[in-house]
Amino acid sequence: MLTQPAGPTILGFDVVFIGTLLIAVAAAAVIFAIYTAITVRDPMAKRVKALGERREQLKAGIAVAPRKRQSVVRRTEATDKLTNVLGSFKMLQDSQIKAVQQKLFQAGIRKKEYAVAVIFARLVAPIVLGTVVGLLVYWVEYWPEWSSFKRFMAFAFAVGAGYKGPDIFLQNKITKRTDAIRKGLPDALDLLVICAEAGLTVDAAFDRVARELGRAYPELGDEFALTSIELAFLTDRRMAFENLSYRVNLDSVRGVVTTMIQTERYGTPLASALRVLSAEFRNERMMRAEEKAARLPAIMTIPLILFILPVLFIVILGPAACSIADAFSGGGPGAK
Numbered sequence: 001m002l003t004q005p006a007g008p009t010i011l012g013f014d015v016v017f018i019g020t021l022l023i024a025v026a027a028a029a030v031i032f033a034i035y036t037a038i039t040v041r042d043p044m045a046k047r048v049k050a051l052g053e054r055r056e057q058l059k060a061g062i063a064v065a066p067r068k069r070q071s072v073v074r075r076t077e078a079t080d081k082l083t084n085v086l087g088s089f090k091m092l093q094d095s096q097i098k099a100v101q102q103k104l105f106q107a108g109i110r111k112k113e114y115a116v117a118v119i120f121a122r123l124v125a126p127i128v129l130g131t132v133v134g135l136l137v138y139w140v141e142y143w144p145e146w147s148s149f150k151r152f153m154a155f156a157f158a159v160g161a162g163y164k165g166p167d168i169f170l171q172n173k174i175t176k177r178t179d180a181i182r183k184g185l186p187d188a189l190d191l192l193v194i195c196a197e198a199g200l201t202v203d204a205a206f207d208r209v210a211r212e213l214g215r216a217y218p219e220l221g222d223e224f225a226l227t228s229i230e231l232a233f234l235t236d237r238r239m240a241f242e243n244l245s246y247r248v249n250l251d252s253v254r255g256v257v258t259t260m261i262q263t264e265r266y267g268t269p270l271a272s273a274l275r276v277l278s279a280e281f282r283n284e285r286m287m288r289a290e291e292k293a294a295r296l297p298a299i300m301t302i303p304l305i306l307f308i309l310p311v312l313f314i315v316i317l318g319p320a321a322c323s324i325a326d327a328f329s330g331g332g333p334g335a336k
Helices: 017-037 044-059 079-089 092-106 114-139 150-197 202-212 218-233 239-247 252-264 272-327
Strands: none
Touching: 044 092, 092 150, 092 239, 114 252, 150 202, 150 218, 150 252, 150 272, 202 239, 218 239, 239 252, 252 272
């Protein structure tokens, strides 16, 4: 049994060990920041490569509607191995793979075979983390003063974190990407209106907007460029718009897709419909900003009470308190 080293502790943890761990994390963060600052890469190269791959797929006739796909996993050597392992546990279903693939698309990850890796991570991560924490808590007994309830909670937290970790990671990327697309959508619709009034076709308008907004809003430019490619190569233009709503988890994009499909079918004026949508989305963005500004006083209350007011009281009342203490102790400037 491993005994806890003598020394100051906080909640049963060795202060020296925690300090060393924090120093190591800070040093790693500094090294990573320096590395990212030195090795700055142009994101346009990766985006152009992904768009080129999609164009080649459409040229080869590989693309089909997502809901009509029968084989939803691209066959690779690594994917085959993971598929065999998950198939032995009866954990690989087409509906589950389709749901994970949609999340990957919404997160901006174009590799469909990563869906099997996500499902495999759900299986392996709880076992690995649970085994490590279980060994530390029950077998090694690194924290012998912990009660049985605290040990069980640590083990349960490790297992739960391992199982929900991949989903939380994907959801975080989806949320960030969706917010970035929502922020640039009104500007993109304004440019679409200008392109439509200038006489450009729909696919040329999407391509123009993607090139104009590629630097300011790379996520939105990426989606519009993919839509432009699919409009140029797919036989059914409705499928290209539905793929856009499939890749973006945003009600505003679904409204734009519905409008584009209706204009394609019934021949309604595209510029007027997009102008109305742009005004609505811009008002929605302004209302969201006002809502955040209205929540700011309530959010600042706790930091104000915990960090600002105590320092303010010390600065204002500190000299007066010292003078009063000196006066009562007889150590003032007039004392003899």
